Amino acid sequence: MLHRLCATITALALGGCSGPLSTLDTAGPAAASIATLWWAMLAGSAVLTLLVTALLAMAFIRRPRKVPGTSLWIGWLGVAMPSAILMLLLGFALGLGEQTIARPSTKTVTVEATAHQWYWHFRQPGATSAIETQNVLHIPAGRPVDVRISASDVIHSFWVPRLAGKMDAIPGHVNVLRIEASRPGEFEGQCAEFCGLDHTNHRFRVIAHDEAGWATFQLGERP
């Protein structure tokens, strides 16, 4: 039910929600489940905002009425209600996070991404030798990809909003981010951590191939 409702809202809102870097115009499972979380939280927040606004407005309406005591305001509304909502939300989000993070799978492809001021360097195993690319990352559609992220100079952040959340590229550390594109296509990536003078243009592109395209790419030929 919730899913169907969210799907409807998504469809309605999609006109205003599309864009090359939109987190709501999803093209991969991680981004899609996070977008669902967002729509659910938005609905809950709208209800809570209405509740607070209504209670505030009623305080200004002058009429004789029975005033509720401290236990309602503090015990129920102040402590019990937010605690219950938060527990529920935390459990849901924790489960979602566990689904999203990298875990072993036979179909997984691994690529290395290294951020530099101001370009991205990608390296991955090919059919014969390692394939290196700059500012373009090639992945197979429909398969999970583990991106091993690091940086050579300052901190950057690897982010392809339509596929998944972001992960920082930190010199001296290697972080792993699981991304997956549900269908072939081109997806824009952007450095999300301020990295100096040309942070704005620190961009890259992810190309998700269909099976034939992926096979061609792995042979080291331009598909």
Added chain:
Amino acid sequence: MNALNRHRALTAIWGSPRGWRGTAASVNHSDIGRRFIIAAFAFFAIGGVLAMLIRAQLATPGSAFVGSEIYNQLFTMHGSIMMFLFAIPMFEGLALYLLPKMLGSRDMAFPRLSAYGWWCYLFGGTILIGSLAFGVAPDSGWFMYTPLSSKTYTPGINADVWLLGVTFVEISAIAAAIEITVSILKVRAPGMRLDRMPLLAWYLLITALMMIAAFPPLILGSILLEVERAFGWPFFDPDRGGSPLLWQHLFWLFGHPEVYIIFLPAAGVVSTVLPVMARTRILGYGWIVAALLALAFLSFGLWVHHMFTTGIPHMALGFFSAASALVAVPTALQIFAWIGTLWNGRPELKLPMLYLLGFFLIFVLGGLTGVMLAMVPFDWQAHDTHFVVAHLHYVLVGGFIFPMLAGAYYWLPHFTGRARVPKLGEAAFWLIFVGFNVTFFLMHLTGLLGMPRRIYTYSEEMGWTWLNLLSSVGSFVMAFGFAMFAIDVALQIFLSRRSRRNPWGSGTLEWATPIPASAYNFASQPRVEDRDPLAADPDLGLRLARGEGYLAEARHGRRETMAVDITTGAVDHVVVLPGNTSLPIITAALTGSFFLCLLFGFYWLALAPVAGVIALGWRWAWVLGWREDLGPVSIRPGETAPTHREAPGAPGWWGSVFLLVSDAALLGSLLFGYAFLWVVAPNWPPPELIGGGIPVGLMAGLAALAGAALTRRAASASKAGPASSASRAAAGAIGAQAVVIAGLMFVGITELPPPGSHAYAAICWALLTYAALHALLALLCAAFLRARIGSGHVSGSRRLEASVAQLFGDYAGAATLIVLLCVLAPAVMS
């Protein structure tokens, strides 16, 4: 003595001379508080102009208004100014001005410290703003992440300006925090039990305690980064055993509590103004205090939610996510306590109430988006996008500026003695409220559509064009609103009609003073029997003016105010406060020249102002006190109390305790850094770098114990024994501390590699330097005690200086032992 004569006599004692001399020398809390507020508003205006430039640049795609270089300075300075030069100083100013009046006392506990803090703030702020004028303003973001802010990637002095300027300003924040804590705990009107304090005092007390613990990590981080930049000690350099993540931990250990440090005073204003607007009392006083304690506690456990994308294991993130979400509970408790208060009373839509309603709507939305961001997966998407920009402005503008504007209109009659001009304030409110929401509500969507923070331009295809243009238009509407507010305040000060006393019919003590307030606040101090003393006795102000309270007698030109037992509020002693002096401004100027020497790289020259500050610090303490016992003095017909130098638990002692607590938080942060690198950095410490030094270390440790014991001995001998034996013990303590310093340096020079070679060597050197500086401080305290025993200032009943010297001796001893344990641990273990 009639009321008018008493007013004249007290004004002669408490007032400040006119002209620039009075301006430089005044230590009066009302003067200092007003200056903080005015300067903070000026910095707010500067920060606001920078924000308008940012919005002008982002209004259209591909804009060529300012380039990337200037844009980076703009957003770095906008954030830094609003955080360090506006929000914190603004609440400090309000606290300095209001607290003594609300607590029924005549001044803060350490008037010279408030003046010193003010000058440090003004000079530090001037350095920061000056850099903007010279085009060398900080440009690595207000969060200054390493390695971007390290020497390799920011070679100019931009980053040094931030590190040194902000640290300089933070001195004033620590000073204010200690002062606020001690003033609230000790310097209240008799009878004001802790549970009779106005709620704002509770809010400020908890805020100040949080500052004492939260600012040291930032100060430490800034010192370490500046040392890395200046001398190449590689704390944050991954190639030499450091970690860039250490900076993030230290920064957010400060940075998250900071958000609550900004919010709590404003929430305190809500809790004060809202019941008055509803003509009732606050609902759930005890619950609110409990919520504040929970909030303060939780706020130290959620700094990692700024680091959800740094690759920390997901289950660990779950803990911080839960803590971040749980903070919503004590916040919700306050929100519903306020709404319940409105239901209980008969709320009136006066101007402060209008701003409070604006606060409710904006802050609730900010709180809800905060809960969203606390959910780890959502943060992976929203982090570092304009969604976060929208969220933080909803929280900070909603949670700080709107309550402060409500407070401004509520207390302005107290500052000016005048009523406000009608209508203008309402117009300003609507411009600010509508402008704010147009700017930032849309920005949530801009962020979800993928616009990252800190990009200076974007292309048409991104689909952010209309959203950005509307945000920019909204921001200019908001700016007009703030300009209108400033005009309204100016009109009230210069043109408006006089206001009557207590125009809102409030119950708290600040409205028992004449308005505008006199220099001494209360001609005599009240006895407090109720949480709202003025509601219980509306004529209290007149009775106090007639001298029917404590300390009605103006005598010997002394500034006297009552100090009480912390919990019960029973009369404890009389504090004799120092009068006007130019020591604070001179000391602050020398402190500033120290920072300027470092900024321009004159490292040896920097030792001169350090020596100057030590000499002035000596004089600072020397000019107070007496050579003879005063004995108990009269405080009310038939009642006497001792003066603070002849009573245990004087403000000076408590101030030293809280200073050392803050100092311990600094040491704790340094130890956290040591442990963090040990755990996180690979091959740490490198076995080939581990030296020995155990025999010398043991000797230094024993000398540290002897130093502490001899200072204690000197203190106890000065109470009972002959002065000569106390003097000898103090001399022994001086010698012992000198041995400690020599031993620590010897361990460093012979057993540690050069600090520039590896982060392990650097952090060990930092620990040794910390211990040596504290041994030097304890040495100076022992020398001061010896001199004061010699000059007859310390006696069997005048104990203050001996007890303070003992505190510093004990602390130095403990710090040296802990440092030696850490530095020698690898040698012992290998």
